[in-house]
Every structure is written in C-alpha cells, then in structure tokens.
Amino acid sequence: MTKKQITNIEVKKNNRNRIFRYIRKAGVVSNPDIAYHLQMSLPTVTQNTKEFLERGLLQEVGELASTGGRRAKALKVCADFRLAAGIDITGNHVSMLLVNLQGEILDCQRFAKPYEKGMAYYQELAQNLERFLDKNQVDRTRFLGLGISFPGIVNFEKKAITYSHVLGVEWLPLEEVSACFPYACFFLNDANAGAYAEGLQADRGEEFFYLSLSNTVGGAVFAHGELSQGKNFRCGEAGHMTLVPDGGLCYCGKKGCLDVYCSAKRLADTKEGNLEAFFSALKAGEEKSAALWEDYTDKLAVAVNNLHMILDCDIVLGGYVGSYLEPYLDAVWKKIYQRNTFGESMPFVRACRYQRGAAALGAGLRVIESFLETV
Template sequence: MTKKQITNIEVKKNNRNRIFRYILKNGIVSNPDIAYQLQMSLPTVTQNTKEFLERGILQEVGELASTGGRRAKGLKVCADFRLAAGMDITGNHVSMLLLDLQGKILDFVRFSKSYEKGKGYYLELADMLEQFLDKNNVERERFLGLGISFPGIVNFQKNAITYSHVLGVEWLPLEEVSSSFPYPCFFLNDANAGAYAEGLQAEDGEEFFYLSLSNTVGGALFAKGELSQGKNFRCGEAGHMTLVPEGDLCYCGKKGCLDAYCSAKRLADSKGGKLEEFFCALKTEEAEGEALWEDYTEKLALAVNNLHMILDCDIVLGGYVGSYLEPYLDMLWKKIYERNTFGESMPFVKACRYKKGAAALGAGLRVIENFLETV
C-alpha cells in the first residue's frame, strides 16, 4: 500500500513538472494543446494548470483561435514569478546578471575588480549584489538565489574549490563564499557554466563538448541534459591536453598544452591585452595579425578534430574567442576537414550562442533549474 502511494505521488509530481516545463518552453498554450502534446488526460492537465493559476505562477492571456469548437483560454508562465542572479568571478573582473524563469537576461553588468583572498572580497560582492537587485527593484521574497561561476576545479564531494591557477587558490571551502551572501548559493566551474547555458537552450538529447577559449582554455561535456563531472570533477580540462610535445610553456609548468596555443590571452597580448582590437585588426588584413591567426586556427583545428575523434559529438567554441568566431567558421572547418579521418560533410564545429556573460548566465540558470525541479 505504501509503495503504491509513493508511486502515485511521484507520477503526479512528474506530470506537474512536465506540464509546467512545456508551458515555459512554448510560450502561450492551451489545456487541450498540453494534453495532446504530452499525451495526458485533459482533466489531469486542467487540474494542474488551475493550481498554477492559483499560485500566481501562471496567467491567462485571452482566448486562442478556434479550431472548430469553443475557444480555449491561452496560458502563459509569469516569468517574473521568481528571479535569480548569476555571477562570474575572474582574476580581474566580475560579471553579474539577473534572470527570469524563462532564462531571459533582464540586466547585465561587468566591472573591473581584482580577485582577493579572504572574506572581505565576498562581502564586497554581496554588497554589490544588493545594489544590483535594488537597481532592478527586485522584491527579495521573489529572489531564488545566486549562481557563482569560478575559474577552477569545483569539487562537490569536498565542497570546495580545490584548485584555481587564475585566482591563486589551492583550497577554498564553498561555505566561506556562500556565508557572505544572505541567499542560497550554487556553484559551477566557468567552462561548465558556459556549457550549461548552451545545453539548456539546446534541442532535447543534444550532446556536445564546450571548448572555452578565454584567458585560459577549459572545457565541459554536456550530454543527456546534464554536465559530465568526471571522477575528480575535472572532466573537460582540454586546456592541458598535450598538443605539441615539448612545445611552448604553459602556465601549469608543462610544455605543449593546448592552453599555450589557443587561449584568448595569446591573441589579446598582441594588442596590449585587448582582444577586440585584435579582431578589428584582423578585418583590415594586418599581416602580423593574420600570421598569428593562421597559427592559432591551425592549432585549434587540430584540437577540435582530436576532441571529435574521441567523443563523436559536436564541438561548441565558447569563451572570449568563441564570441568572435562566427565569421571564421568556414575557414576553420576547412582546416578541421583536412584532418578528419571520416570525411564528414556536415560541420561538427559551432560558435557559441551566447556572446557575453555565458558563465554568469549558466550559473544563474542553475539556480532557475533548481527551482523548476521543485515545481
């Protein structure tokens, strides 16, 4: 008897969640549409949407066009029923954004701030978050929490950041960070956060490897709707695979790592640390920039093909460089194709969907997803 009761509860919870996610994804829908698409009974759907309306998480938006009978009422999620924030911490900057339940970015800011060890740094960020929420008139009872992206190994078994070269951190308990904020905090590695943002907007069942080309090179594997973390939470550390044996020195102390050849820093340093200026010069066919770009894309093509050979999935190029790559994908694909053993005619390399704030977005979406799982 108890077993059956638990099963019925789980079935009802699953139905409720599927209904809400369907409405969230499809915008304005009707009860008959939901019932048909999800293959549920109309009474089941109607009972659940009635409860959502009573909670204020759903709203009626008039009547839809008639399909031959009585016009069905349109239903839509109240996207601002709950809000969340995402924050991306790097060595020299902090990005912050505000999201609604549909993942829409309501506000985004990025400011210079050098990372500092110690509680004081996080208390300053907490104060900045409060100012950010006040600016957007966010009622705190509607605020779900904060997702934080770090450039380092976020180990959930040890509840700590166990290594971050960028921040000079070898051990940082997550509690030391979260205790500075008066809201629930969720943590992700920066490459994982970028992949998470891409993955939640992907088609169902899409699998890809996200190669983050920022001031350091990282990566993440997204499959079956979630991130693959790895045994030691280091899955996707493509930046430290050896690309050129005994090659250029990497910041990790080893030689020939992908990071030494394909970090955004390599391109930006040619223009005084300004990546945008490098790509502006590239458009003018500056000889020095073209030579650097030729070598950069040769190494990138080699890495992308290697990753594809191992994983047999699409490779999404993100990070700082990924936001500039759209116009150069055909050229890059030709280089990849020359190395591809199977002569695949369909390009498996793509530029990222999100050109700025991808890590902060992914961190914020993790907060939203945590709420959606409870609906």
C-alpha cells in the same frame, strides 16, 4: 506509505514538471495543446495548470484562435514569478546578471574588480549584489538565490574550490563564500557554467563538448540536460591535453598544452590585452594578426577534431574567442574537415550562442533549474 502510493506520487510529480517545462518552452499554449503534445489526458493537464494559476506560476493571456469549437484559454509562464542572479568571477573582472524563470536576462553589468584572497572580497561582492537587486527593484521574497562561476576546479565532494591558477587559490571552502551572502548559493566551474547556458536553452537531448577559449582554455561535457563532472570534478579540462609534445611552456608547468596555443590571451597580448582590437586588426587584413590567426586556427582544428574523434558529439566554441568566431567558422571547419577521418559532410562545430556573459548566465540558470526541479 505503500510502494504503489509512492509510484503514484512520483508519476504526478513527473507529469506536473513536464507540463510546466512544456509551457515554459512553448511560450503561449492551451490545455488541449499541452495534452496533445505530451500525450496526457485533458483533465490531468487542466488540473495541473489550474494549480499553477492559483500559485501564480502561470497567467491567462486571452484566448487562442478557434479551431471549430470553443476558444481555448491561452496560458504562459509568469516569467518574473521567481528571479535569480548569476555572478562570474575572473582574475580582474566580475560579471553580474539577473535572470527570470524563462531564462531571459533582465539586466547585466560587468565591472573591474581584481580578485583578492579573503572574505572581504566576497563581502564587497555581496554589497554590489544588493545594489544591483535594488536597482532592478527585486522583491527579495521572489529571489531564489545566486549562482557563482569560478575559473577553477569546483569539487562538490570536498565542498571547496580545490585549485584555481587564475585566482591563485588552492583551497577555498564553498561554505565560507556562501556565508557572505544572505541567499542560497550555487557554484559552477566557469567552463561548466558556459556549457550549462548553452545546453539548458537548447533541446534537452542535445550532446556537445563546450570548448571555452578564454584567457585560459577549459571545457565541459553536456549531455541530456546534465554536465559530466568526472571522477575528480575535472571532466573537460581540455586546456591541459598535450597538443605539441615538448612545445611551449604552459602556466601549469608542463609543455605543449592546448592552453599555450589557443587561449584568448595569446591573441589579445599582441594588442596590449585587447582581444577586440586583435579581431579588428584581423578584419582589416593586418598581416601580423592574420599570420597569428592562421596558426591559432591550425592548432584549434587539431584540438577540435581530436575531441570529436573521442566523444563523437558536436563541439561548441565558447569563451572570449568564441564570441568573435562566427565570421571565421567556415574557414575553421575546412581545416577540421581536412583532418577528419570519416569525411563528415555536416559540420559538427559551431560558435557559442551567448557571446557575452555566458558563465554568469549559466550560473544563474543553475539556480533557476533547481527551482524548476521542484515545480
């Protein structure tokens, strides 16, 4: 095959992918609309959408309003043409959801399941998945696979989870986990999965740092539709940057880590592990909770400003605490603004879009994205 032939094939593949992604994002569109927005010829667009219709990826949903000529046929993605599952594993619970090609969550569940070392845990998880798919009447021929989110370092070069304090894991080959499921498996760190959910549902050009404020603090860098992994797949581990020299003892054995001061556990432990109860007390004006929150957000403001100074991008506050942050965001921003060297008037910090199941959703979207790349 000549270089020119290869180039033509790549151009056609790229056009096909752009067209499908545009329709997916736009919702209901016509061929002229696609051609106009993507600056492609109408015959090129029509040829590709015809192929998508024949494959079952698109459907006609009537006609759009006339703009003076013949009415254009309205097209939209067949969202349930392919489905994927996302699973988020934590120390004590498992979250499981079903997502379609449009990125819509069709069903989700969360159940208590303390983590146990050994393949029996994953085999039981596989049985739970089958029951979950049966409940939703999922045709297995349309099922793409599952994404699994772990609270630990997922090293793709070594093809293993190389460390997870939460799960008590120091080495777990990914193929051993995959072998327990009869489907293709994709793996993500939990903070990366949360960032993935935020990023893929936004504009592909968006850049941000995702600060995951869960029972441990993690983070991820998302830019131009991709996650930055880092040399040792530890990019974004903000929880272990030193916030207070010789401060409180972190579970990692070092002192003064951000995790000590901004984990969800710090707040929840004041209410017997119930984070919702903490925020209820805070809303009610309980003095002890208010004082703790004041110190928590003081430390959070320092961390957010430091991250922004280094990365010069927006900061998304996610994880368990992030899901409660929206009512308090203005107050947090004021603390950040006081520390900001450049006096930026536009807030560069926001709460996460997904307040529940972000990691499971990101894991599921990783599977969907792998399919979209082939369209």
